[in-house]
Amino acid sequence: MPEEIIYLGFGSNLGDRQEFCDRAIALMNLLPLSRVTGVSSYYETEPVDPEGRLGESWFYNGVVRVESSLSPTRLLGILQETERALGREDTDRHGPRTIDFDILLFGQHCIDQPGLTVPHPRLHQRRFVLEPLVELDPALKHPTLHRSMSELLEAIQDPSRVNKLDIKPGSKYRSRLACSVPPLS
Ligand code: AMP
Numbered sequence: 210m211p212e213e214i215i216y217l218g219f220g221s222n223l224g225d226r227q228e229f230c231d232r233a234i235a236l237m238n239l240l241p242l243s244r245v246t247g248v249s250s251y252y253e254t255e256p257v258d259p260e261g262r263l264g265e266s267w268f269y270n271g272v273v274r275v276e277s278s279l280s281p282t283r284l285l286g287i288l289q290e291t292e293r294a295l296g297r298e299d300t301d302r303h304g305p306r307t308i309d310f311d312i313l314l315f316g317q318h319c320i321d322q323p324g325l326t327v328p329h330p331r332l333h334q335r336r337f338v339l340e341p342l343v344e345l346d347p348a349l350k351h352p353t354l355h356r357s358m359s360e361l362l363e364a365i366q367d368p369s370r371v372n373k374l375d376i377k378p379g380s381k382y383r384s385r386l387a388c389s390v391p392p393l394s
Pocket of ligand 1: 309310311312313323324325326327328329
């Protein structure tokens with residue numbers, strides 16, 4: 210596969226949300242054929258279900274930009290395995306989750322296959338997705354709506370609250386540094 214710029218959304222609203230998001234970023238750094246080229250701030254966000262109803266357990270959300278030669282299907286498979294490894298249960302799709310990943314954008318590709326729709330069909334309706342996307346790449350164009358992420362954010366109707374947090378993303382798991390070989394003395 211040629212290399213593509215991919216935007217992945219992540220979120221957690223169960224347990225130590227910062228810890229799960231930090232682990233998610235550490236694992237994104239280990240994706241094969243890929244490198245992480247951007248990580249948004251964390252945002253604490255009010256939960257909304259697909260019918261637009263507000264819930265109780267607030268999320269931590271963010272977006273990672275990855276340059277990757279993985280196929281969309283392989284990437285989705287790895288993300289779903291990672292969700293399971295981080296303790297996500299599949300019993301209630303809209304219930305609390307330790308970690309949730311979404312493939313938001315895969316280059317400018319449009320994918321519509323069983324189990325995978327890209328661009329993510331609700332991307333343009335969700336403040337908790339658009340705010341971190343705008344932080345990373347405000348001029349990035351939506352492949353089918355042909356509007357930039359900042360234009361989509363200006364037009365959004367979503368009333369849920371989204372608060373940018375003053376936390377360094379990934380700060381609990383600097384795994385590469387921790388594993389680096391000490392200099393010879
Ligand atoms: P969720 O509970 O929001 O993580 O949704 C997971 C389900 O959405 C899985 O069955 C995926 O196969 C499906 N899905 C469809 N499109 C996407 C996408 N762009 N990113 C992640 N999951 C997707």
